Structures are given as C-alpha cells and as structure tokens.
Amino acid sequence: MNNNAKKLVEVKDLRVSFFTPAGEVKAVRGVSWSLEESEALGIVGESGSGKSVSAYALMGILQHPGKVIGGSITFNDINILKLKENQWRKIRGKDMSMIFQDPMTSLNPVYSVGNQIAETLMAHTNIKSKEASSRSVSSLATVQIPNPDKRAKQYPFEFSGGMRQRAMIAMSLCCGPKLLIADEPTTALDVTIQAQIIDLLRELKERTNMGILLITHDMGVITDICEKVIIMYGGQIMESASVKELYKNPSHPYTNGLLDCLPRLVSDKEEPLKPIDGSPVDLLNPPLGCPFAPRCDKCMKVCLSKQPPQFEVSPDHYCACWLHALDNQGGIIND
C-alpha cells in the first residue's frame, strides 16, 4: 500500500438509514474505508449487508426514504455530502461513474446505444454531436464490442446481456472518470460472460489510472481484480485487508464462514457443506453488539452486548471481533 498515493475516496463513519413506515431501517451503521488512485477495492457482503447502500450514498443517488444520517465522504478532497444537486451532477458521470447489476434496466430502451453514450459525452464536455458520435463508437471498441460502428446505431434490446454490460462500461468510461463504482456487475451474467467482463475490467484498470470500487457477494470475482477487500455484514465492516492477506489469514468468523460454506470444485470430500446457522440481520432492530453474534459459533457474552472495535490483526489488516481482544492464552489484552 503506497502511503504517498493520493486518497481518492475517504469514507469516515458513514451512517445511512431508511425511514420507512415500519420504522428506521439502519442500513449502514458506522463504516469507514478509503480508496487510492488506481487501486481496486472490493466490498463483499450478502443481501442486507449495506454494501450497495454505501455505494449509492457515495454517488449521491440514495433514494427516498434513505438518508445519510452521519459521517462524511470525501472524494478528491471535496466533501461530497455537502454538495448541492447541480454540483453533484458535474461530478456524477464525469469524475465518478457507476455500472449496475442489471444492464437491461439501466439502459434506456428507446434510444440507440451510441446515442446514449454520446449524450453522456455532450453533457459533460463541450464537444459537438458529430465528434461525440465518433467518440462513442471508439468507446464501444475499447470495451471490445465487435463492429462498433454498426452496434452504436442499435438499440439495447438487440444486445445480449454481456454486450449490454460492456455498453454500460463504455458509457461510464467515456468521460474518463477517476472512480468507477461497479455494483454487482457480473451477478446477472452467465459464468463465461462473467469471465469476459472481469477480464475487461482488469485490463482497463491496468491501462488507466482509474480507481475501482467493486461491490459483490462473490468472493471469487474480487480475487481477480481487487487489491483490497472489505467484508460487510449487518451494516458494518467485519474485516478489511488486502486480498492476499485475507485469504491467507481470514480472521473474522463471518469471513471464515463464507469461505467455508462455498462448495469448491477442488474438494473431493463427501462431507456436507458447513453452512452458517441462522438468518440475516433484521435491520429494523439490529443487535446491540456485534451484528454477526447470533449466528456465530464462537460468540461470547460480550459479543451480544457491545460492538467490537476494529482490532489490528496485522499491518493494514483489521478485524472487528472480540476474539482479538484475547491473547494466545485466552487472557485479555489490556494496555
């Protein structure tokens, strides 16, 4: 981790809640992380973990009744939570862009693909429409869509799922953003197409200086692209580390649970899978202590009543688990 590299995004103690008729759904409860230029950070979590919500807060597209109720987000040294909508619009699409899970519903079905890319270009730069059209064709070529000039005139329904996702990537990249947020970009795709898209993202990252925030529930996807990874559960960060370190030394029971419960191709054993007991957290009434405690087989009394702080397991490897308050003999580390 290069400490001299500029911090592109810094999130400090972010809190987001949804004020629904049923009550306050505390989707994100105190999350802090940072991303540097040309670095790829992965956020892994299941449904309800708060991973997508924090990305939406970052882009400023949090829908009613969601609200950011605490913390700060700094992008390129700008405190973006304090921006007004018209200032947001200048950043969104140009310096920071996002690709979504379902490419079918993210593209406007009544405009041609080339038209939509050109529109983005013209909204953020001063180029004329002719040049915007040719630039949109070349951006389609960048994402390896064959026959880009013919494809640019086609409509989204004429594209397959994988190609639509590429078109989305092309649209996000056309203005040369500093940060690309990818929210489950491969979940809706077939596995062979997924491999293509991951390959494409990795190649793009190497070519440009772009930072990537990749949100997914699939640990395998993270491995291929990201350097750092954060594991989220119940609106909080359970563990954060570099990808290599996480797989070598997973420290949080939830991380271990996730890694263990996946069926592996390589395993030949006839053993049953090791699932994680219980059900996901109820965010209307989240537990007082660690959100994972009710499902954790190493749960201690303290876990149920007090939220654990982030313990440093090793340099730049943090884990929010009370187990790390104990030393090797099981005694408490008191400083």
Add this chain to the structure above:
Amino acid sequence: MTERLIEVKNLTKHFLIKGGFRSINKVQAVDNLSFYINRGETLGLVGESGCGKTTVGRTLLRLYEPTSGKIFYNGKDITKVNMKPYRSKMQIIFQDPYASLDPRMTIGNIVSEPLDINKTYRNKKERSDRMFEILDMVGLSSEHAQRYPHEFSGGQRQRIGIARALAVRPDFIVCDEPVSALDVSIQAQIINILMDLQKEFGLTYLFIAHDLAVVKHISNRIGVMYLGQIVELYTSSGLHKNPMHPYTQALLSAIPVPDPEISMKKKRIILQGDVSSPINPPKGCRFHPRCFRGQQRCLDESPELLELEPGHFIACHFPG
C-alpha cells in the same frame, strides 16, 4: 422396479413464438436429448442461460408438452398419458422463492395442498399431523403454519417449497436452480437439507443449476448443456478432472476461484462472443462459433453424443 427411474429418449421441445407480422419463430429450446437417471442418484444439469436446462426439467414433468421424443418413469412410457397418478411421484422445486409460493395462502395450507389434491388423509387431525411432520422435516416449526410467505426470508421460503414437494412422498424431484436466488451462507443450508432428505427417503434428483461448483457437490453425474443439447455427460469427479468438451473446459476455467494462489495459476480460457440464440442455432456443431478448437468439419457436421470412455459421453469432433 427398474434401475433407471427416469429415462428420456430423443426429447425435443420447440416453442413457437410470434416473430414480426405473420411470421412464427421456432425456439429450439431442447433438441434431441437423451439421458437416464438411476434410482437414488442425483443427475446434475449445468449450462448457461438459454441452454434449455429449465425446459428439460419442466418437460420431464409434462408441465410443458414435449414436441417429440419419449419420457419413461420406472420403465413406463409417460409421454402421452394422464399425469394425475404420477404427480405424487414426481415433484419439482423452483428457483424463485418469492414467486413459487402463493402469497395469499398460509404456509400450512401451501404445504398441505398436495395432500388435499391427492386426498391422502382421512380426517382433519391426520392432515394437520402430516403437515407438522413435513414442516419439521425441513426445520420449520408448527408456529410457522399460520403465517404468510411474505413474513419469511428467501432461505425459509425455499424450505417451504421443499416441504411442499415432499408432502406426497415422491420418488423423484426436479430441483430447478433451487439455490441460485439465495445468499451464499443460506445456499449451504439448503443444499445440506436436500442431501439429508435424499439419504433419508431414497430420493432421486435432477439438479439443475448454472453454478458448476454447487452441482458438483450434490450430483453423482453431471450433464453439460449448450443450446438445447447435451455436450458432455460424466461423473462429477471425472468431469472436473478430465473434461473433454471445449465448452466444459471453458466453463471450468471461467469459474472464479476465491483463492489468489490458485487463481493465478489457473489456465484461463476466455470464450469469444456470446451465446447464440436458440431461435437460429448455428449449423453443424452449435458451439463452433465460440470454440477455440473449431475446424471445417464442425461447421458441416453436427457431432453425436458418443460414449468415448465407460460412462463418459461427449458430443465433439475433437475432444480432449
């Protein structure tokens, strides 16, 4: 009692959909498929979207009528018979836990409906006893019986779907992507339940999924489908160790492995292009536009599914 509980010969299912004005397109969802499933075994069926695996499962149960071919259950030809007596023997579990349960019925009624239809009880007490018994089998308690589906999580709803399928004590269950819509930590719970139930009741499964790792864990043998046809069929471990069809090889290499050491060493095969449409499948071998080994013969001649090793079936001109 035959060894082969389910057998399918030359099964074909085409859908006719209206194309433009007055034209009709034929979606060749399943084409000339043949396989068998032994009693007590799990046959996995993998493939990507559009390959027809879901159609196979539903056509087997005659939820869709086959365009041609034959289906055998326990040696009897059930292709054209009245399915009513067979419904209690052959069941299905669906993919979407949110759409597969009637939102207006309580869980108790959903699970007892098969009992009502097949009249397998004599009085109310028997019905409710059996209902609680089934709920218990999948880890739900009796107090859940009065609740509605929307009060449950995805994993719990899937259990309810399993309970419903088990209510009439079937022999054979088609599991149509039962864990694809669930969180990873819940998938393992459901897979374990399915495998436990299989051991306890001697069930036979057709397990359909797109995740090869999941299928490998639960299946004894696996069939790989592409555009309506089986391209390779072998035992689970055999398929993983020695895949011979190029599509299987590409599929295996494309699966993301959550371990950087292994991931870096893996040989990557990235297929070009997209899956062709089943409306106009390519001539000759259907995989040839994306195949990295394709040659002229693949364009002209469609390969047959041949047994190249004992139990190992491949449809390719250049396997290996």
Add this chain to the structure above:
Amino acid sequence: MIKKLFTLHMDSSMFEPASPEEKKELTIKRRSVSFWQDAWRRLRKNPTAMAGLVLIILLLLFAFAGPLVIPYKYDEQIRGFENLSPMQTPEERASIKEAIPKTKNRSDEFAYDFKTSQNTNTTKKAQETAPEIKKAVFPHMLGTDSLGRDNLVRIMYGSRISLTVGIVASIVILIIGSIYGAFSGFIGGRTDNVMMRIVELLYAIPDILIVILLSIILKEPMSQLFAKSTVMSKITGIGPGLVSMFITFALLYWVGMARIVRGQVLQLKEQEFILAAQALGANNNRIIFRHLLPNCIGPIIVTTMFQIPAAIFVESFLSFIGLGISAPMASLGSLANDAMSGIQTYPYMLAQPAIMIAIIILAFNMLGDGLRDALDPRMKK
C-alpha cells in the same frame, strides 16, 4: 480505528462463550402484518378515502335507518299538504297565497287542528316533541310532492333503492365478470380468443335498447307473476322495469370486470406458484378458485367500488326515463322524473334527488380511489 483495548476495562467473565439461549433472545420477531391490516393502515392515512368512507356510512344510515325517524310513509298521501316547499307548512303557504289572488285553493276548504313544531333546525335527524292529543305534524323538511307525500322520506327510500340496486347489481357483475375473465385468461388459446370476442360484441350492444326491449317483453309475464303477490311488488318496487334492469346488468355490464380480471390472470399465470400447483396435480377449477381469484381481490374490489356508482347512475337514468322502478316506490331517478313536470315552479323537487345521486356517486368514488392506492401491491420484498 482503535487498535488496542486500552480504555475499555473489560471484565474477563464477559469473554466466556454465550449460550444458545442468550443468542436466541436477540432474534426479535417482527410483528406480523397481514395484507388487510397493511391495506387498512394505508387507507386510514388517506383523508379523502376516509371522508368517502364516513360519507358512505352516513348514507347507509340515512337510507336504511332514516325512515324510522321520520313518521311518514313513503306512499302516505296527506291531503292538503301538496307541493309544500322545504320546511313550509300549509298555513305559511296559504298566507303567501292570499297575497296573490288565486283561482283555486283547495287547502282553504279543509280545517286542521295542528300544532307546529318549535324547532326549526335543518338536520336530518331532528327530534320533534308533540303532545299526543292533537295530531302533531312533523315538519316536512324537504317539502312534499304533488300528492302530499313527504319528500324526505321518499328521498330516503329512493336512496335505499338506488343503493340496493347499485350494490346488488355490482355483486352480480363481480361474480359473473371475474369468473368469466379468470377462465378466459387462464385457459388461453382459442377459447380465450372466442370469449374475448364475445366480450367485445357485448360492449357494442346499446344497453338502453336492451332494457327497453326486455321491459316490454317482460311486462306481460311479470304482471301475471306479480298478480299473485301484489304486496311484494308494491313493497320492493319490483316490476318489469326493475327485473329487466337486473337482467340487463347480468347480460351486459360485467364485461369491464371480465377484462380487468383477465388481465390480472394473464400476469399471474406465468408465476411459478401456479406452475407449482399444476405440478401438484391441481385441476383448472382449483387453480382458478383457490389461487388465481384470491390474488385478484385487490383489483376486483376496486373495480366493484367504482362499479357501484356506475350502476346507480344507470339505474337512476333508466328510472328517470320511466323504465325502472314502479310506482309508488321511488328511486332517485324516478323522483327526478316526477319533478320534471313542475320544474319551473318547484325547482327544489329536482335538485333534491339530483344532489343525492351526486353525493352517493362522489362518496363511492372517493373511497374507490383510496382503496386502489391502499390495495396496490407496492409492498414488495
């Protein structure tokens, strides 16, 4: 980020493993909310819908309980009290009339002992206090008609008829329309095609003509039928007019409901729980009545709620042109018809039933709108 535990002086007993019971305590069960409870909650928040609901309740009380309060019968003709305007008494009218020379004044020929009531408030449930000895006269709050019948009571009975016809007709429409639409949508294919073409045909038929034709055809057999029980026909006002109206409703007006239910069913039948029911061996009847129709209840209720004012309007219109209710029973439409002859002199006679119809229709529309929003399946996962 905190790296070490220096300020938290923890008790070592806190680090003992937690028991499963302690873990279970934390899984608080959310109170289960059923579909209807949620819909009611949403309805309550809608002020217009609540106003409509209250208005409907008041209307029902007015129409069904109101006549108990008013001491007049709907067909009670009181001589000498003809054509009074609201709250007027015959003497008041006589005194007005004396100022204007008139050729004929029948009321002068009769002498009555009466005692006027003291309270003059205009609420519909005014109480009156009259001594037993002399014949007390409850004020005619809305006046009387040309035969001396109290208007208020007749409006109440008229509303009763209109509401009853509207609601019963809507229920008939609901049953026929939803079953037809559900079958058509579910079975699909050629059957659906044929059934929908029939629907389109029925849409094209002019309803008034059918009602007229039917009422003419039915007049003879009906009057023979009712000759045996004139009492019933007098009380309920059922005659050839009303019967033919009901038959027309049953024949023609259910097509809107059928289309709506068919639309819902087309969507629903692609859902997996229907496929699951088929896989269990359920026959078509079971699927339609146990699975499809219960899931269509939202649109069915909303459509019915809008169908009621439509039916009331049709009935009023038909009675207005003389095809509906039979005398002496009144419906709002026939009251309006009666009022037409004296429209220049007694405009309030027309205004009263017209306003009543308007209020009824408005109330049902307000509630219907609110119900549509409340029953909208916005509550997804």
